[in-house]
Amino acid sequence: MKTKLMLLVLLLQASVTLSAQTKSAAVDYKDGDQLLSGISVKPAKAMANKPGILILPAWMGIDDHAKDTAERLATLGYITFIADIYGKNNRPTNYAEAGELSGTFKKNIKAYQIRIKLALEQLVKQGANPDDIVVIGYCFGGTGAIEAARTNMKVKGVVSFHGGLGRDIDRDIEIIKPKVLVLHGAYDPYESKQEIDYFQVEMQKAEADWQMIYYANAVHAFTDKNAGNDNSKGAAYNELADKRSWKAMLAFLKEVL
Template identity: 60%
Template sequence: MGIKQLSTIVLLFSTIYMQAQLQAVAYSDANQKLEGFLATPTKPNAKKAGVVILHAWMGISDHEKETAEELAKLGYYSFVADVYGQGNKPANTEEAGKLAGFYKGDFTSYQNRIQLAIDQLVKAGANADEIAVIGYCFGGTGAIEAARGGLKVKGVVSFHGGLGKDGNRLAKPIAAKVLALHGADDPYVPAKEVAAFEDEMRSSKADWQLNVYANAVHAFTHKDAGSDNSKGAAYNEKADKRSWEAMKIFFNELF
């Protein structure tokens, strides 16, 4: 191998590393300390678009961080939001259920935590007029809440997220475009909830899409969820890849 070829390879790997590098970011909500993770693209897209990533119910994991790295490679400023705050990471599913349940019930607090993450993304260099929010599971619910709350975002993407809301909440106009990516056999988001979501989107005059993936249950993008659909949550490679491509097409339309 010649010196020129070696230099090219080193440059290529250096570029990939720089695109994928995450930076911890300290911020706060009043007295609650938060810690998110920023991935800054070496070559931002033309509009300097940014994406907030909302974690699943167990808190920030490698899954959300890897998503930020992949989005940075695509040219997006990416920020993994800390919804729970430092010192509040659940130790087990019982604690996770209580925390996620709190924010699902107190949706204004959830929307506020999302807004704080958007602020950090803009502070890092993203265009305030070119923002999207995506989320996984509990975070997918949060992405929909960003649209419901009228946050200044162009679009939201829910990966296997909860789609329902309290029936007493009135459907308000939704300006952000909505993409919901749903497992056809997800036991945690039954057909009744999906139908209610569709009715809500129509009532809200939203520009919305619902993609349903065959043989997929909850958490179909999480490789650590196993492969046993009977447990209600399992990884599905086809659904994972197809939903990622659907998000990319959606972003191309948005930005």
């Protein structure tokens, strides 16, 4: 009983310390008539140049994983903002709805790009330096991060965690200015070898400064602790890949920001 009480006290102390280091708030904004509501997480003390990180969530929309990422980055001094891609009253409640919604934006990629740009504007309004911004994304959000690079949004770099790499082959390949970091599960069944090859050729033709890191024994969603541990399902958490990819991202942020 005494041990459990001590553990509870330690957890409460950690929670208080974290909340003292960051300040979180919902931020409403609009895309036409569609109300959007993202989350701003600011550090108690930002870095001198006030770098900003835009977080694009996975296909379920704003989730605990995105919130945890924002908090962790904010404690390091980054001003963070979690984008709302779907809309305040238009969020999926199950995987089927998430697949339909994310699929709609993948087919209408310009609409996805607009939602990313609107979120970037909100990040700047929260105090981030418009000249020192990186976009990171998970799964569906990783696709969005790469789109931010493909369209040369005003960002220093992008990071895709187990994101979709595909693009319409009829799209023109333009010179890519933001630096690109792709963190990929070596056994991700949702990205074919052909799609990966096309992506790498695209990066070369775009003269991008790009990196792609593969993680052994990792499938899709390897950073999501709620994805289970069964690789045979195609999506599963991998603790080692999660830790390694986080370190890779931090090194990338230090380099570009």
